[in-house]
Amino acid sequence: MTRRLVVLVAVLVAALALPSLAAGQRIALPNGFQPEGVEAGGGPIVFVGSLADGSIWRGDVRTGTGAVWAPGPGAPALGIARDARRGLLWVAGGDSKQVRVYDLRTRRLLRSYDVPSAGFLNDVALTRRGVYVTDSFVQQLVVLRLGRHGRLPAQATTRPLTGDIHYVAGPPDNPAFNANGIVADHGRLVIDQSETGQLFRVNPRTGSTRELRTFGTDLKGADGMELRGRLVYVVRNSGVVQRLLLDPSLRFAIPFGTRTGDLDFPSTVAYVEGALYVVNARFATPPGPTTPYWLTRLPA
Numbered sequence: 192m193t194r195r196l197v198v199l200v201a202v203l204v205a206a207l208a209l210p211s212l213a214a215g216q217r218i219a220l221p222n223g224f225q226p227e228g229v230e231a232g233g234g235p236i237v238f239v240g241s242l243a244d245g246s247i248w249r250g251d252v253r254t255g256t257g258a259v260w261a262p263g264p265g266a267p268a269l270g271i272a273r274d275a276r277r278g279l280l281w282v283a284g285g286d287s288k289q290v291r292v293y294d295l296r297t298r299r300l301l302r303s304y305d306v307p308s309a310g311f312l313n314d315v316a317l318t319r320r321g322v323y324v325t326d327s328f329v330q331q332l333v334v335l336r337l338g339r340h341g342r343l344p345a346q347a348t349t350r351p352l353t354g355d356i357h358y359v360a361g362p363p364d365n366p367a368f369n370a371n372g373i374v375a376d377h378g379r380l381v382i383d384q385s386e387t388g389q390l391f392r393v394n395p396r397t398g399s400t401r402e403l404r405t406f407g408t409d410l411k412g413a414d415g416m417e418l419r420g421r422l423v424y425v426v427r428n429s430g431v432v433q434r435l436l437l438d439p440s441l442r443f444a445i446p447f448g449t450r451t452g453d454l455d456f457p458s459t460v461a462y463v464e465g466a467l468y469v470v471n472a473r474f475a476t477p478p479g480p481t482t483p484y485w486l487t488r489l490p491a
Contacts, residue, residue, distance in 0.1 A: 240268030270314030415459020
């Protein structure tokens, strides 16, 4: 065996040996909240963002309790990324064309970055050097370069996505969702494309993309992603969480089973204390002040 193949087999064996967790446990969110993004907050804590008004909810998955941690600015909150080292929480703002950043200690909104050229800012990933946000309607990556000691940048910049990825336009009244979920792997980026069901690695410095082989795996409707070691979990809006094993060189991703359960139009997922917590965005259900929403716990 080659060294790389030995490593991949070892990861597979270790993953198969993990104990099975009870699936289907619900963590209730506030009625009418319209959740979209979720992020692990350390220990049993999760943060969930609201499409309705941009509020951030903070909850404990052990007790199932939580409350609004930061009131919304009236603009949506989609993808969320926690920078534990710098004490920051980054939020993608959807069609508000904003990226917001909060202080985790004080809950204060530190800054809102306007991106006038943006279409729909969807998800967020962090590296040691910067913050990267997908734009589902415009073929570009939004970049916020962090200064020394985590100093916030003066403004956001954009970088065209080139190479293998090609955006699908869709009709004007119902544009197609393209780059959506994003994860960072040792300074590199991986994004999914909802409309086509493809995965791409992205060079964060240039925006150049290269498609990952997925061996016929159906990823149509791919939304948020979560990376744990070499396993990436891709949430599909159809109600499936697809697991794939990433090649260390990010040339291919091997399908490695699925997770399903009490899911209603899921949008994304966070890994917390050995389990997956999936957001039920319920996009096919008309939203209202009494509409119930929840997180579903699934085995990882």
